[in-house]
Structures are given as structure tokens and as C-alpha cells.
Amino acid sequence: MKKITVNASTEYDILIGKGLLSDAGKLCADTLGIHSVAIVSDDTVDALYSEALEKSLRDAGYSPIKFVIPHGEASKSMKSLEGLLGFLAENHMTRSDFLIALGGGVVGDLTGFAAAVYLRGIRFVQIPTTLLAAVDSSVGGKTAVNIPAGKNLVGAFHQPSLVICDCLTLDTLPENIFADGCAEVIKYGIINDKRLFEKLKSPIKPQIEDIIANCVSNKRDIVNADEFDNGIRRLLNLGHTVGHAVEICSNFGISHGSAVAIGTCIVARASARLGICEESLPCEAEKMFKDYSHPTTCKFSAEELTTVALGDKKRMGQTISFVLPYAIGDCRICDMNVETIKDFIQKGL
Ligand SMILES: NC(=O)c1ccc[n+]([C@@H]2O[C@H](COP(=O)([O-])OP(=O)(O)OC[C@H]3O[C@@H](n4cnc5c(N)ncnc54)[C@H](O)[C@@H]3O)[C@@H](O)[C@H]2O)c1
Ligand SMILES: [Zn+2]
Numbered sequence: 001m002k003k004i005t006v007n008a009s010t011e012y013d014i015l016i017g018k019g020l021l022s023d024a025g026k027l028c029a030d031t032l033g034i035h036s037v038a039i040v041s042d043d044t045v046d047a048l049y050s051e052a053l054e055k056s057l058r059d060a061g062y063s064p065i066k067f068v069i070p071h072g073e074a075s076k077s078m079k080s081l082e083g084l085l086g087f088l089a090e091n092h093m094t095r096s097d098f099l100i101a102l103g104g105g106v107v108g109d110l111t112g113f114a115a116a117v118y119l120r121g122i123r124f125v126q127i128p129t130t131l132l133a134a135v136d137s138s139v140g141g142k143t144a145v146n147i148p149a150g151k152n153l154v155g156a157f158h159q160p161s162l163v164i165c166d167c168l169t170l171d172t173l174p175e176n177i178f179a180d181g182c183a184e185v186i187k188y189g190i191i192n193d194k195r196l197f198e199k200l201k202s203p204i205k206p207q208i209e210d211i212i213a214n215c216v217s218n219k220r221d222i223v224n225a226d227e228f229d230n231g232i233r234r235l236l237n238l239g240h241t242v243g244h245a246v247e248i249c250s251n252f253g254i255s256h257g258s259a260v261a262i263g264t265c266i267v268a269r270a271s272a273r274l275g276i277c278e279e280s281l282p283c284e285a286e287k288m289f290k291d292y293s294h295p296t297t298c299k300f301s302a303e304e305l306t307t308v309a310l311g312d313k314k315r316m317g318q319t320i321s322f323v324l325p326y327a328i329g330d331c332r333i334c335d336m337n338v339e340t341i342k343d344f345i346q347k348g349l
Helices: 020-032 043-059 078-090 105-120 131-137 167-172 175-192 194-199 205-225 232-237 240-249 256-273 280-291 302-309 338-348
Strands: 002-007 011-017 037-042 065-069 098-103 123-128 142-147 150-157 162-166 319-327 330-337
Touching (some): 011 020, 037 078, 043 065, 043 167, 065 105, 078 105, 098 105, 105 142, 105 150, 123 131, 131 175, 162 167, 175 194, 175 256, 175 330, 232 319, 240 256, 240 319, 256 280, 256 319, 302 338, 319 338, 330 338
Parallel strands (some): 011 162, 123 162
Antiparallel strands (some): 142 150, 319 330
16 A cells, blocks of 8 residues: 655545555544544446445444435536535534545545535545546545536635545446546656656556556645645646647537647647757657547647637636646646737647
8 A cells, every 4th residue: 555645734645555445444434533424426436336435434433324426527516516415414414524535536526525615614535436536636625516607617625634545446447437547647747757657658557556656646746835726736737728628629529538638739749849848749748648549639720729728717817827848747837828829729739
């Protein structure tokens, strides 16, 4: 088992290992004590992993209750939030009690936000079961739900008390969902970890525990330095400003991971053309994303992508911050004027 400690506004451990789900009860008891606990999961993950989690919690002295949402992004809604908050109230959950998010980023973000607002804030534990959740959404305390006006528009910073990542749960992920997580893993390599990028040239599954730990410690360092996303945490947005535009232009037909791959490659090609990085960098990035089954180009025009990107929530007045690759493992934040963005994207198409 690997242990990585985050020192943000609160300190907590991220535990990564094979088979940790069956120890989850004891791990929770050691960190949070024995209180009432509510598990939140989606129907797919519930069918696969709730039983093992519930048994482990009961063995440790808990009497868990459970709230299950339908799987999929549509469940990250105000309606689910209201349902969950009502469930917690009906079951008389108090401030000393805690929630467990068992699932991917949808469950994690919803549960985290419910924990942030229920009784003005109770504790929660993340048990990520997708690669994306393991390397990204379960760490760092960003929680949110979607509203019709946009994704993640209603949320809070609320750090978990513990993250338990059982790598064995990733074995049941459909290949496309696993591949989406791989795009985020590649992102960490390009941002600031050339060694991680090199490791990804060998098959990922045999080294998954090590790779997740690499990503999590990268994210930990960034969150420790900038918990509230005003500075270097924006590095994690590599490929995401253009990527979100690609997702929206495709009406979400292109998955998040593939959109990040396309967005990263557009930014990399534009950076190479501007002499910011070597010509070889976009080729290296493209090869890596293709090896993990992602596209690196899209059919949308610079005009279309720019129009959508200008509505991005990362916009600050007349600038949008872009993350530019100077080399593999060396990315920097550049605040770009909205007038220059179309030209920049055009160079990357
Ligand atoms: N909070 C953050 O910092 C942050 C960062 C990145 C993404 N996110 C959010 O994360 C969400 C995406 O997360 P995701 O990609 O994990 O999606 P998800 O939670 O929808 O999971 C994807 C699918 O995989 C299924 N699944 C999950 N674990 C499984 C398993 N072990 N075996 C089989 N099937 C399994 C789920 O039922 C679901 O259908 C988005 O809403 C995004 O906004 C948040
Ligand atoms: Zn992402």
C-alpha cells in the first residue's frame, strides 16, 4: 500500500493499493472514528462493490446506510443533491457523521458537495472506482453539481478526510472509460513529470498502482501549493480549455478524455509553431494519446472552438489562461488575450 499525505487546509491521507476495499471499514475507523455513515454510489458500482464495502464497515463496527443514484453525468444534478440531502436528514445524520463516495467522479463530486453543504459541512471519504477519479477528481477537494447553464457551475472546495483507492476495482472498468482516465494520466506526464511520461510508453496496467501514486503525488504538490485554484493549480487545465470546447461542439459525443487529448494536441501544435517548444513535442504527445486510443484532431473550426472557449468559466475578464507545453514535463500558464485565441487555436488545428 502506498500512502500520500495532502497538506491543504486540512491534512488527509490518500491510500493506494490492491484489495483495500475489504479494509475500508478499519481504515475509516482509524481516521474518522465510529459514527453513522452513509454510502453514496451509482447503480453500476453499487452492484459490483457495495457488498464488500458494507461488510468491511459492519466488521469494523459501523451500521452503514446507502443512497444509490443512476450512473452517468445526468445524476450530478441539483435533483440528486436534493434527494441525497433529504435522505441524510431523514436518517438523522449529524455533524459528527460522514459520507463515503463509492464510485467515479460523478459520485465523488456529488457526495463531496453534499458533504460540503449538509449542516454547513460534514466529513466525507472518497473511494474512487474509475481511473479518472483515482488520479484526479477524488483528490484536491473540488466538489460540484451541474445546472442546465453548465457543468460544475455550483460547487465548493471541501477536502475529503480520507481517500482509499483500491486498484483492483479498476479491473471491471469498460475499456473506453479506462482510456479516458489514461488521457488524464498522460496530462500529468506532460505537465510536470517526464519520468511518468516515459513509463507510459510501457503497458499501463501492470504498473497501475505506481502510476496512480505518481499522478496523485503530482496533484498533491499542486493542491498543497494552490488549494483554491488561483495560481499553479491551473496547470491541471492543460488541454482542458480547448478540450471543453471540443466536448461542447461535439454535443458531448466526444468523451472527456478524448477531448482533452485533442485539446492538448491543438495547444502543443500551436506552441511548436510559435517556437515555444520543439517541433517534436506535438508528435510525441500525439503518439502517446493515439497509443491510448484517443484522437488528436477534430473537425471543428477555430471560429467554432473559440466562440465556445470564450464562454469558459476559466475566463477572467479579457483573458483566458492557457497552459502551454515548453517541453514534456515543463508546462507554464499563459494568460492570453481573448483577441489572440482564435489565431492561436487556428495554428494548432
Ligand atoms: N472534482 C474534480 O477535481 C474533478 C476532476 C475531474 C473530473 N471531475 C468530474 O468527474 C466526472 C467524471 O468522472 P468519471 O469519468 O469517473 O465518470 P463516472 O463517475 O460517470 O463513471 C463512469 C462510468 O463508469 C462506471 N463505473 C465506475 N466505476 C466502475 C468500475 N470500477 N467498474 C465498472 N464500471 C464502473 C460508472 O457507473 C459510470 O457509468 C465529471 O462529472 C467531471 O466533471 C471532477
Ligand atoms: Zn479532465
